[in-house]
Amino acid sequence: MSDEPGTPSRTGSTAGSPAAAAAGSSHTTAAVIPAAGRGVRLGPGAPKALRTLNGTPMLVHAVRAMAGSRAVSLVVVVAPPDGAAEVEALLAEHSWPPGTELLVVPGGDTRQESVRLGIGVLPESVTAVLVHDAARPLVPVDTVDAVIAAVRNGAPAVVPAVPLADTVKQVEPQSGGGPEPVVATPERALLRAVQTPQGFDRALLARAHATVTHDVTDDASMVEQLGVRVVVVPGHEEAFKVTRPLDLVLAEAVLARRRINDGF
Template identity: 45%
Template sequence: MTATPGSASAAQDDRVNSQVCVIIPAAGSGTRLGESIPKAFVDLHGRTILERCVDQVLDLDAHVVVVVPADLVGRARLLLPPHVEVVAGGAHRSTSVRAGLAAAGDAGIILVHDAARPLTPAGVFRRVIDAIRAGHRAVIPGIPVADTLKQIEQLDTDLARVTTTVDRDLLRAIQTPQGFTREALVAAHADDEGLATDDAGLAERIGIPVHVVEGHPMAMKITTPWDLRVIRQILDSGEVVT
């Protein structure tokens, strides 16, 4: 039977459609970090990067799905709370996101969040969720760009020439979580060839409007040894934003 507006069934449909799943892809090797183990399992002041990342989402009313290499599923389950679901990922990030999506249950709102952003404040997650609930199909957090940016033409391996200066007021450095309605994320990944590093880019490619909300400097990504040192210094200072 079709639910009519205002009926109990309609209210139930609204509740189900607004359920949230946070997918945390953590199956990458993190070779640029220079560690001997996958990045998500690197120690960060007595806890793994993955554990600290999951900590940031536990207060959300959300189903959390962590995607790790197949041989580390058991280890991840021992590290994380029992209600956090752990599944095996694939060779590409997109494969891992789709594995997480398959485990997302009935959630109508899907957030994809880098495990390598372990200090992202909960407020960033909430801004993305609120914007999706307000009716947007794809929402990403971003922060203003501080540096002057130049577009270049590469002349050879050691030399480039500036072609134009880019208006940085119109640019944002994009972070995660990136949020989508379920149908938008499924559609975005439908014809992906496994090379995407950004889910919002897939959505843009098929014409889904992507909206930007305020990010946070604490949502920085750990990619290089320098990034790891900075995160450790932040933890040493006790200035972590929750």
């Protein structure tokens, strides 16, 4: 198996060349999970997506979250450029819902490039795409389904989001790390903290990645730059992003609660 960028590897019931698989595929909704980042804020060690929660890598939790939706039958994992074989072997160690197909493709130097590479290997039959952060391993399936439903009902771009708990201040950054003057206090009721998976019409997302190259904070912001309306559906407090060591502690606590309440 090659680890050249853009060369996919398959895990699951479907085998053969990407072209042959695409020709015979009936997928309409697929999920792309960029997992090529190093996660330096979590400290030294394995790439962030491969850090474990309850003994299982975050990436596996994230793939399970996408595969848990009955509407998603293809999950594309974008691995570190030199780690596709490792990720494919890791995913092969776990069981997945019947009918789920996993596709591993080496990523690029940036998240945007990795997502673009993931979109590039999707079968032509895919009309809706979810883009999900591997660092949000605990998103509930109800949130995934809500995003998919909104896209299928005609929204070209959908993001899950939650209201802000804290007051937000806009400041004027100062060189040298000095105190920063407050220049505005946005109305908190009008603000949302955006999560993933973000859902898109496949053709729109591909066009955004082909044309937008600056001021990229997430895939939805790229669509916004095309002048296309993005809509929000309710997110969930458990879909938080694991970025710092304290987030790992919180994620472990969520999993412990799930084991007690749901037998997860």
